[in-house]
Amino acid sequence: MKQVTIVGLGLIGTSLGLALKQLKNPPRVIGNDVQYDAATRASKLKAVDRAERNLQDAVPGADLVVIATPVSAIPAVLRAAASVFASGCVVTDTGSTKREVVRLAQEVLPPSVSFVGGHPMTGKATGGVEEPDASLFRDIVYCLTPIAATPGPAVATVASMVQQIGASPYFVDPAEHDGLVAGISHLPYLLSATLMRVLASEMSWREMSDLAAGGFELATRLAGRDPKMYADILATNSDNLVRYLDRMLAELTTARDKLASGQPRLVAELEDAQKKRLEWEEKRRREQEARR
Amino acid sequence: MKQVTIVGLGLIGTSLGLALKQLKNPPRVIGNDVQYDAATRASKLKAVDRAERNLQDAVPGADLVVIATPVSAIPAVLRAAASVFASGCVVTDTGSTKREVVRLAQEVLPPSVSFVGGHPMTGKATGGVEEPDASLFRDIVYCLTPIAATPGPAVATVASMVQQIGASPYFVDPAEHDGLVAGISHLPYLLSATLMRVLASEMSWREMSDLAAGGFELATRLAGRDPKMYADILATNSDNLVRYLDRMLAELTTARDKLASGQPRLVAELEDAQKKRLEWEEKRRREQEARR
Numbered sequence: 001m002k003q004v005t006i007v008g009l010g011l012i013g014t015s016l017g018l019a020l021k022q023l024k025n026p027p028r029v030i031g032n033d034v035q036y037d038a039a040t041r042a043s044k045l046k047a048v049d050r051a052e053r054n055l056q057d058a059v060p061g062a063d064l065v066v067i068a069t070p071v072s073a074i075p076a077v078l079r080a081a082a083s084v085f086a087s088g089c090v091v092t093d094t095g096s097t098k099r100e101v102v103r104l105a106q107e108v109l110p111p112s113v114s115f116v117g118g119h120p121m122t123g124k125a126t127g128g129v130e131e132p133d134a135s136l137f138r139d140i141v142y143c144l145t146p147i148a149a150t151p152g153p154a155v156a157t158v159a160s161m162v163q164q165i166g167a168s169p170y171f172v173d174p175a176e177h178d179g180l181v182a183g184i185s186h187l188p189y190l191l192s193a194t195l196m197r198v199l200a201s202e203m204s205w206r207e208m209s210d211l212a213a214g215g216f217e218l219a220t221r222l223a224g225r226d227p228k229m230y231a232d233i234l235a236t237n238s239d240n241l242v243r244y245l246d247r248m249l250a251e252l253t254t255a256r257d258k259l260a261s262g263q264p265r266l267v268a269e270l271e272d273a274q275k276k277r278l279e280w281e282e283k284r285r286r287e288q289e290a291r292r
Numbered sequence: 293m294k295q296v297t298i299v300g301l302g303l304i305g306t307s308l309g310l311a312l313k314q315l316k317n318p319p320r321v322i323g324n325d326v327q328y329d330a331a332t333r334a335s336k337l338k339a340v341d342r343a344e345r346n347l348q349d350a351v352p353g354a355d356l357v358v359i360a361t362p363v364s365a366i367p368a369v370l371r372a373a374a375s376v377f378a379s380g381c382v383v384t385d386t387g388s389t390k391r392e393v394v395r396l397a398q399e400v401l402p403p404s405v406s407f408v409g410g411h412p413m414t415g416k417a418t419g420g421v422e423e424p425d426a427s428l429f430r431d432i433v434y435c436l437t438p439i440a441a442t443p444g445p446a447v448a449t450v451a452s453m454v455q456q457i458g459a460s461p462y463f464v465d466p467a468e469h470d471g472l473v474a475g476i477s478h479l480p481y482l483l484s485a486t487l488m489r490v491l492a493s494e495m496s497w498r499e500m501s502d503l504a505a506g507g508f509e510l511a512t513r514l515a516g517r518d519p520k521m522y523a524d525i526l527a528t529n530s531d532n533l534v535r536y537l538d539r540m541l542a543e544l545t546t547a548r549d550k551l552a553s554g555q556p557r558l559v560a561e562l563e564d565a566q567k568k569r570l571e572w573e574e575k576r577r578r579e580q581e582a583r584r
Binding site for chain 2: 121122140141143170172176179180181183184185187188189190191192193194195196197198199200202204207208209210211212213214215216218219220221222223224225226227228230231232234235238241242244245246247248249251252253255256259260265266267269270271272273274276277278280281283284
């Protein structure tokens with residue numbers, strides 16, 4: 001890779017630029033963002049060698065283009081840049097859902113340009129604003145969603161970038177990916193946002209907010225994330241999310257009815273939940289050790 | 293206070309002992325726990341001056357008795373010790389629900405013994421096992437639930453202890469307390485445990501667990517907490533919890549139907565949730581500054 005162009009210089013795009021510029025043989029990194037401030041910040045942080053104001057100027061010389069915009073902006077970027085990607089260019093994205101973007105890329109990109117969907121499972125358990133960080137991708141799982149028609153060398157190019165920035169490529173079908181993230185990411189976010197709204201609309205919210213501590217803080221932290229970004233993500237994955245919501249509604253209704261019945265101890269259910277959670281923690285711990 | 297007896301030497305009881313022994317004029321602290329290991333640990337940590345194996349030996353000399361056992365054990369402790377509390381003794385507890393224990397204390401304690409319900413809103417956002425820590429109560433809100441019949445000096449004794457260990461007393465009616473914690477503590481826990489069970493019972497759980505990162509980790513952390521302890525807490529607060537569950541079910545069903553309708557952008561709802569969460573963060577930040 002001689003030149004990588006990063007479109008979208010938010011947390012992911014800027015962190016990627018920083019990670020690429022720390023490689024032993026770093027590529028030239030060109031950045032582009034519709035927001036002047038974002039581009040300026042990325043330049044100051046030296047996450048990009050140069051920021052181009054126009055997409056059409058940023059893309060042409062690139063061997064690899066990474067689209068790190070919000071999910072809702074990816075279609076417009078693909079369409080606008082379709083005719084200026086270099087022949088043989090590999091394009092990837094970092095969006096949280098993959099079916100729509102993979103389908104659209106097939107539709108709008110010329111045969112000389114290859115698309116490999118991507119989604120870094122960045123692991124920070126924070127809400128709100130984070131600072132760009134070259135180590136954002138270190139030791140994380142990075143989904144790649146090639147399809148049967150994707151040329152092998154294009155897949156290898158993106159997988160190589162993923163490994164160079166310290167992440168582990170995880171190959172998964174785009175539709176399967178979207179089903180998995182509906183459960184582990186989109187449902188948790190929607191639960192957190194809904195809980196926050198339910199509590200804040202109570203008459204006693206003022207008193208609740210005085211007492212709210214650790215459990216509340218954890219359970220509503222995801223609600224602090226960017227609502228426009230998540231609204232777009234949920235909109236591209238509503239079928240999967242509805243399926244999980246239906247299961248969640250059924251389980252919560254069962255718990256509700258048990259609590260209301262006067263035989264309210266939910267020990268077996270709660271023990272099962274703790275067991276599964278502790279198993280996952282142990283699995284993650286082992287895997288993180290193995291990756292290091 | 294010359295002697296404080298702490299019944300139940302888990303995280304809360306042992307941390308309280310450590311906090312009391314760090315005071316300028318520390319009281320004598322006697323500990324009691326049905327589990328030999330817990331009593332031994334508290335002694336080794338010097339959280340207690342002496343551990344007594346029998347409740348009837350631990351309680352008699354105390355000016356203040358703090359019952360820091362699981363919620364389900366408090367009634368038995370009150371009953372077993374009712375006849376051996378010193379005349380003029382003040383009794384408090386640290387349980388997560390307050391109606392049942394306050395009612396029972398009125399019923400079983402002699403007139404010479406005063407009961408003031410208590411509930412420290414310890415703020416740590418962790419799951420699983422924590423280590424006892426003298427600073428556990430520093431800068432937190434500590435609910436006290438005296439009723440009309442509670443003698444003023446007894447309230448003052450417990451409030452003074454709360455302030456000495458660095459917490460802020462928050463006076464609230466027992467029934468109101470239970471309503472508030474149903475929303476900010478018990479509902480978040482039940483959502484976390486239910487989410488964990490829903491995901492772990494999916495066919496694709498193995499793949500999900502490979503990809504699960506920050507959002508999942510946050511949303512299921514509470515599910516890692518002690519299920520028996522929580523089953524007891526929920527059982528003593530099921531009416532309030534059912535009321536919140538009904539609101540949560542209604543809101544989730546509305547979101548589900550919007551997502552399924554093909555006009556799936558939930559921007560207004562998600563923006564509202566973010567706004568409320570950020571307001572709470574700001575309020576908490578200001579209050580924590582004010583307390584320091």
